[in-house]
Amino acid sequence: MAKNRIKYVCSNCGHEELRWMGKCPSCDSWNSFTEELVEEKKSSKKKYSGEPSFTKLNAEAHQSEERIKTNIEEFDRVLGGGLMPGSIVLLGGDPGIGKSTLVMQAAAKIDGDVLYITGEESVNQINLRAKRLKIHSTRISVMTETDLDIILNAIEKNAPDVVIVDSIQTTYKTDFNNAPGTITQIRECTAELMQLAKKKNSAIIIVGHVTKEGAIAGPKVLEHIVDTVLQFEGEKSYSYRILRAQKNRFGSTNEIGIFEMHDDGLKEVKNPSEIFLSEREKEITGSVVTSSMEGTRPILLEVQALVTPSSYGNPQRVATGFDYRRLSILLAVLEKRANMRLSAQNVFLNIAGGIRIDEPAVDLAVCCAIASNFSNKFAQNDMVVIGEVGLGGEVRSVSNIEKRIQEAAKLGFKKVVIPANNYKAAKVKSSTEIIPIDNILTALKTIIK
Ligand SMILES: Nc1ncnc2c1ncn2[C@@H]1O[C@H](COP(=O)(O)OP(=O)(O)O)[C@@H](O)[C@H]1O
Numbered sequence: 001m002a003k004n005r006i007k008y009v010c011s012n013c014g015h016e017e018l019r020w021m022g023k024c025p026s027c028d029s030w031n032s033f034t035e036e037l038v039e040e041k042k043s044s045k046k047k048y049s050g051e052p053s054f055t056k057l058n059a060e061a062h063q064s065e066e067r068i069k070t071n072i073e074e075f076d077r078v079l080g081g082g083l084m085p086g087s088i089v090l091l092g093g094d095p096g097i098g099k100s101t102l103v104m105q106a107a108a109k110i111d112g113d114v115l116y117i118t119g120e121e122s123v124n125q126i127n128l129r130a131k132r133l134k135i136h137s138t139r140i141s142v143m144t145e146t147d148l149d150i151i152l153n154a155i156e157k158n159a160p161d162v163v164i165v166d167s168i169q170t171t172y173k174t175d176f177n178n179a180p181g182t183i184t185q186i187r188e189c190t191a192e193l194m195q196l197a198k199k200k201n202s203a204i205i206i207v208g209h210v211t212k213e214g215a216i217a218g219p220k221v222l223e224h225i226v227d228t229v230l231q232f233e234g235e236k237s238y239s240y241r242i243l244r245a246q247k248n249r250f251g252s253t254n255e256i257g258i259f260e261m262h263d264d265g266l267k268e269v270k271n272p273s274e275i276f277l278s279e280r281e282k283e284i285t286g287s288v289v290t291s292s293m294e295g296t297r298p299i300l301l302e303v304q305a306l307v308t309p310s311s312y313g314n315p316q317r318v319a320t321g322f323d324y325r326r327l328s329i330l331l332a333v334l335e336k337r338a339n340m341r342l343s344a345q346n347v348f349l350n351i352a353g354g355i356r357i358d359e360p361a362v363d364l365a366v367c368c369a370i371a372s373n374f375s376n377k378f379a380q381n382d383m384v385v386i387g388e389v390g391l392g393g394e395v396r397s398v399s400n401i402e403k404r405i406q407e408a409a410k411l412g413f414k415k416v417v418i419p420a421n422n423y424k425a426a427k428v429k430s431s432t433e434i435i436p437i438d439n440i441l442t443a444l445k446t447i448i449k
């Protein structure tokens with residue numbers, strides 16, 4: 001007879017312990033352990049002695065790589081060209097960010113039959129959303145179901161091209177005594193969907209909620225099982241939403257898709273630079289435009305800095321959309337190499353538009369924005385500043401310099417500051433004026449007037 005015992009599972013990473021712990025020893029998250037029942041199975045110690053079967057590795061003998069296009073350009077690019085039949089995509093994101101909206105809009109444009117399974121909304125609610133999003137596709141079948149066995153049966157019988165499961169947290173298997181949304185349920189349900197996807201050659205999109213508290217299972221547990229992990233993110237106060245690939249067996253993880261949320265759904269943002277710069281105030285100190293590569297696309301962004309004297313002993317350093325530690329390093333470089341007395345100043349840094357960047361190529365712009373506001377002088381406003389800053393105050397070369405310059409020229413910028421080494425390595429031709437710079441001091445003299 002099966003004996004039930006209790007184990008504790010970290011809802012963030014799936015680590016298991018026999019007793020409850022405050023902090024997960026595997027992923028260091030706090031208060032993430034939840035109690036789950038384990039049903040022990042008698043293990044059979046029989047050895048397998050059948051004939052093993054091999055095939056020779058053959059690069060030519062692969063199945064066609066035909067993808068199912070969602071026909072939403074931003075979505076397809078992040079997927080690496082579209083959905084791969086027989087694969088599973090996990091779409092994660094905070095509640096309310098727009099996951100259901102995105103999959104619904106994709107469902108409407110996919111060339112193929114789509115089965116939309118939801119455990120979160122009623123058919124009426126789905127129809128209302130479809131009306132709001134102006135979707136009139138006849139190829140979408142809707143099913144409100146949370147029982148995995150019924151879902152698997154529906155996929156098995158209909159073999160749709162694309163299946164959407166919204167969301168994995170509401171789906172459960174009756175064989176397990178654990179509640180829907182627990183690690184065991186999520187892992188088992190995903191594994192079974194995966195097997196069926198491979199068998200039926202359907203592409204399955206699984207929607208998963210992620211909360212910072214880790215109350216509901218984070219995607220870490222599923223990352224190993226699924227083929228692609230997409231994260232849909234954005235600041236609640238902005239209408240921009242960014243789709244990123246965190247893992248992709250069929251494409252690059254560098255690409256991002258940018259959307260804007262409207263009343264009638266998500267709109268693709270095809271010229272992000274224009275939008276991110278649209279509210280830029282030109283006559284303002286502490287504002288510098290730079291270029292960040294997001295996948296294969298350069299995006300122009302405004303870096304804003306505010307430097308104010310600190311009346312307390314400990315000056316504040318706040319970075320929005322930029323790595324805090326990187327900011328500390330750049331402040332130290334400015335202090336030491338450019339002789340700026342920033343240790344008694346509060347420094348606030350913001351990347352306008354609610355986007356997050358973590359590319360060293362924006363270092364120089366960050367330094368210039370801080371120096372500009374600190375010295376109360378304007379940085380040249382018809383200029384894009386590109387370069388990584390080293391600890392010695394040297395300006396280091398960056399990747400994809402030509403694409404970045406092209407984007408700056410396209411948006412009408414007259415001058416582009418680039419690392420001197422990039423200038424030497426690639427004889428860049430452009431209608432805009434190129435200013436090569438090799439260290440932070442010359443940069444500040446050239447850019448800040
Ligand atoms: N009736 C509505 N009118 C306008 N916008 C709405 C409406 N309902 C939802 N939204 C927008 O859609 C978002 C929720 O999208 P949804 O796809 O349901 O999120 P998720 O599935 O990620 O929880 C809301 O944050 C809101 O911006």
Ligand SMILES: [Mg+2]
Pocket residue numbers: 099100101120166
């Ligand atoms: Mg939803």
